[in-house]
Amino acid sequence: MKVEFVLGGLNCAHCAGIIEEKVKKMEGVDSASLNFVNKKLIANIKENENVTEQIGYIRNIIDTTEPGLKIEVLGQGIENNSDRESKSESCSCSSSCSSSCSSCSTEADKSNSSIFRVENEEKLKIISIAVAIILSLSAYVFKSVLENEIVANALFVVAYLVAGYEVLGDAIRNIFKGKLMDENFLMSVATIGALIIGEYPEAVGVMVFYSIGELLESQAVSKSRKDIESLMNIKPDVANLLVDGEIVQVSPESVNIGDIIVVRVGEKVPLDGKVIKGNSMFDTSAITGESVLKSIKIGERVLSGVINKKSVVTVEVEKLMKDSTVSRILDMVENATSKKSKTENFISVFAKYYTPIVVSLALLLAIAPTLILGEPFSKWAYRGLVFLVVSCPCALVLSIPLTYFSGIGISSKNGILVKGSNYLEALRKVNTVVLDKTGTITKGTFEVSNVVLSDGVTEREIFEYAGIAESRSTHPIAISIVKYASGILEIDEIVDEKNMTEYEEISSHGVKMVYEGKKILVGNYRLMQKFGISYSESENSSTKVHVAVDGLYLGCIEISDEIKAGIAETIDKLKNIGIERVVMLTGDTGLVAKEVSDIAGLDEYHANLLPVDKVNLLEQIIESNGGKGNVAFIGDGINDAPVIARSDVGISMGGMGSDAAIEASDVVFMTDEISKMPIAIRIAKFTSKISWQNIFLAMGIKIIVLILSVFGLANMWLAIFADVGVAVLAVLNSLRVLNGDYR
Numbered sequence: 001m002k003v004e005f006v007l008g009g010l011n012c013a014h015c016a017g018i019i020e021e022k023v024k025k026m027e028g029v030d031s032a033s034l035n036f037v038n039k040k041l042i043a044n045i046k047e048n049e050n051v052t053e054q055i056g057y058i059r060n061i062i063d064t065t066e067p068g069l070k071i072e073v074l075g076q077g078i079e080n081n082s083d084r085e086s087k088s089e090s091c092s093c094s095s096s097c098s099s100s101c102s103s104c105s106t107e108a109d110k111s112n113s114s115i116f117r118v119e120n121e122e123k124l125k126i127i128s129i130a131v132a133i134i135l136s137l138s139a140y141v142f143k144s145v146l147e148n149e150i151v152a153n154a155l156f157v158v159a160y161l162v163a164g165y166e167v168l169g170d171a172i173r174n175i176f177k178g179k180l181m182d183e184n185f186l187m188s189v190a191t192i193g194a195l196i197i198g199e200y201p202e203a204v205g206v207m208v209f210y211s212i213g214e215l216l217e218s219q220a221v222s223k224s225r226k227d228i229e230s231l232m233n234i235k236p237d238v239a240n241l242l243v244d245g246e247i248v249q250v251s252p253e254s255v256n257i258g259d260i261i262v263v264r265v266g267e268k269v270p271l272d273g274k275v276i277k278g279n280s281m282f283d284t285s286a287i288t289g290e291s292v293l294k295s296i297k298i299g300e301r302v303l304s305g306v307i308n309k310k311s312v313v314t315v316e317v318e319k320l321m322k323d324s325t326v327s328r329i330l331d332m333v334e335n336a337t338s339k340k341s342k343t344e345n346f347i348s349v350f351a352k353y354y355t356p357i358v359v360s361l362a363l364l365l366a367i368a369p370t371l372i373l374g375e376p377f378s379k380w381a382y383r384g385l386v387f388l389v390v391s392c393p394c395a396l397v398l399s400i401p402l403t404y405f406s407g408i409g410i411s412s413k414n415g416i417l418v419k420g421s422n423y424l425e426a427l428r429k430v431n432t433v434v435l436d437k438t439g440t441i442t443k444g445t446f447e448v449s450n451v452v453l454s455d456g457v458t459e460r461e462i463f464e465y466a467g468i469a470e471s472r473s474t475h476p477i478a479i480s481i482v483k484y485a486s487g488i489l490e491i492d493e494i495v496d497e498k499n500m501t502e503y504e505e506i507s508s509h510g511v512k513m514v515y516e517g518k519k520i521l522v523g524n525y526r527l528m529q530k531f532g533i534s535y536s537e538s539e540n541s542s543t544k545v546h547v548a549v550d551g552l553y554l555g556c557i558e559i560s561d562e563i564k565a566g567i568a569e570t571i572d573k574l575k576n577i578g579i580e581r582v583v584m585l586t587g588d589t590g591l592v593a594k595e596v597s598d599i600a601g602l603d604e605y606h607a608n609l610l611p612v613d614k615v616n617l618l619e620q621i622i623e624s625n626g627g628k629g630n631v632a633f634i635g636d637g638i639n640d641a642p643v644i645a646r647s648d649v650g651i652s653m654g655g656m657g658s659d660a661a662i663e664a665s666d667v668v669f670m671t672d673e674i675s676k677m678p679i680a681i682r683i684a685k686f687t688s689k690i691s692w693q694n695i696f697l698a699m700g701i702k703i704i705v706l707i708l709s710v711f712g713l714a715n716m717w718l719a720i721f722a723d724v725g726v727a728v729l730a731v732l733n734s735l736r737v738l739n740g741d742y743r
């Protein structure tokens with residue numbers, strides 16, 4: 001069972017890692033992941049465990065690792081999403097890592113008294129930094145102008161205590177909790193060591209800059225959190241429910257299926273539904289990333305999250321809040337970070353070993369030369385202390401998850417839902433794109449172009465049977481036939497559910513059913529062959545739908561589909577960003593496939609495929625690729641779900657795609673356009689580039705400082721830059737993902 005925790009006031013990336021690690025190791029827990037950015041811990045508790053008991057253990061872990069967090073438990077049958085947003089966070093973070101609590105101050109509810117404490121904490125920190133600087137300056141005056149060493153050193157010590165009381169206090173508290181290797185402890189040891197060997201200004205400097213760095217870092221983190229949150233700000237607040245002709249404002253969660261709501265100009269559509277009165281233009285950019293207004297008319301579906309731009313419409317609600325598009329998007333994005341990229345996993349493993357190794361080296365460096373070579377202790381101790389200052393991997397622990405989360409955030413802003421950081425990583429490596437035809441390359445809205453009738457059969461007759469048989473199918477062909485049929489006949493005339501029996505949809509063949517005792521077959525040549533019916537087909541590139549009733553062949557409906565706009569450009573763009581091979585797989589005939597493939601400019605196509613053939617072919621493609629890159633498959637239908645699941649990166653169409661396909665996929669294109677593919681790949685590449693830049697920046701500078709320090713060339717000032725300076729730079733760098741241009 002999945003349980004979600006919100007850790008209000010969590011601002012320590014390092015502690016977050018420790019909490020996650022500990023919860024993962026619990027016996028009653030299958031898996032766990034903590035998203036530092038939205039402060040959410042998701043734990044999957046094992047089936048046969050007592051959930052309440054396990055939640056208690058998890059609370060205990062959180063409390064002992066990072067005391068004072070406000071823990072909220074969600075997701076245990078709680079469906080009311082608005083709860084999550086409206087709850088205020090208290091910030092009583094013990095600040096035992098590199099970030100202070102400042103970021104909460106902007107987020108939490110203003111009436112919450114703890115905020116004032118947080119704001120005061122921050123002010124206090126700024127004041128203490130200022131006082132420490134003034135004290136140090138006076139110490140310098142005493143030292144160099146008045147030449148009074150004793151007063152100077154005393155002033156330095158006072159400045160040190162003013163700047164570092166918090167770090168020292170936390171370090172002592174943590175020692176009692178058995179947390180030796182945390183940053184406060186390391187900083188305390190380094191600076192106390194500096195004082196002992198007489199490096200007073202350095203000790204003060206480390207504390208002062210460490211505090212400044214903490215402030216900057218928390219500002220940067222809170223900025224990126226806010227940026228990401230505003231990207232995700234697609235949730236509507238109210239629904240205008242129509243009750244007895246009056247509009248009542250209610251929360252979208254309380255609206256039921258079948259209720260009627262009114263959406264005025266400028267308002268967000270709160271729930272998925274069908275327009276039953278009025279026509280308007282809608283801004284769909286929050287959902288699809290497209291800034292062009294979309295016209296939605298009476299009878300058409302409208303998705304939650306889009307903004308009404310032109311005139312009032314009345315909508316019949318078709319989905320509850322929790323199943324509406326907005327909630328589905330938010331859920332996917334929030335859960336996305338639980339599937340971590342290899343880089344993120346590497347960083348958490350690395351962080352575990354980095355600190356103990358650097359600390360051991362520091363000890364060795366401080367002691368060995370003195371013991372073995374008889375070198376002066378203070379000289380080597382100083383070098384060892386420099387090691388301690390750079391021994392926290394905070395820059396990486398903080399910036400890498402932030403980079404990936406930004407990548408996922410900006411993707412969804414562009415109408416691309418990526419269900420995990422690992423898929424973002426997989427997208428980057430795609431070198432082969434495999435596409436389905438109907439609904440993916442083509443619009444899937446077929447037009448009837450010709451009807452070939454057997455002797456004595458009327459057009460009305462063939463469409464009556466075809467319309468009845470297709471009325472239950474969601475295949476694009478079926479929808480188009482029903483639409484055309486209802487243009488010739490009265491809709492009610494066609495469908496009478498009571499009289500239908502033995503309905504069966506045969507994948508890549510068509511449909512079979514019994515209606516008023518008559519056995520109807522509607523589908524392609526394969527379906528006719530399967531039931532031993534002789535048929536005839538003309539040689540052209542339209543899709544053929546044959547109709548037979550009680551073994552008698554009625555004729556063939558020829559329909560053709562339109563290729564989506566801009567496909568050829570998209571294929572060009574894909575080639576330009578390094579995609580080597582673009583392949584189309586289709587259940588349609590070779591003639592149709594060839595025409596589509598030629599127009600789109602594809603490298604190859606395979607026609608007449610059954611769903612199982614598609615899977616086999618995809619496997620062959622993956623094999624022939626030989627691990628050189630990933631194979632992505634883009635499809636829309638139920639019959640594409642197995643192929644989507646089998647590919648390295650499975651992509652579905654969120655708009656008209658079937659639920660099965662969306663469920664099976666790793667990435668969803670909200671606009672149903674493969675033009676999202678180059679954008680998705682660009683975002684993936686840039687995200688990965690930024691995360692590697694951060695790794696090289698952080699590790700490069702730290703390693704340089706470590707090496708310089710061995711030779712006595714680095715001082716503590718440089719070390720403190722390598723620690724907090726680099727962390728700030730890395731966090732700022734990860735923000736670039738949100739501001740990139742990927743078109």
Ligand code: ADP
Nearest residue numbers: 437438473475478508509510523524586587588
């Ligand atoms: P694609 O791979 O192009 O998306 P599908 O695998 O969905 O196509 O379907 C392959 C073929 O099977 C279609 O071209 C059509 O001939 C036939 N078919 C599938 N479903 C239906 C249906 N409901 N009615 C008629 N024909 C169908």
Ligand code: MG
Nearest residue numbers: 436438439637
């Ligand atoms: Mg299809």
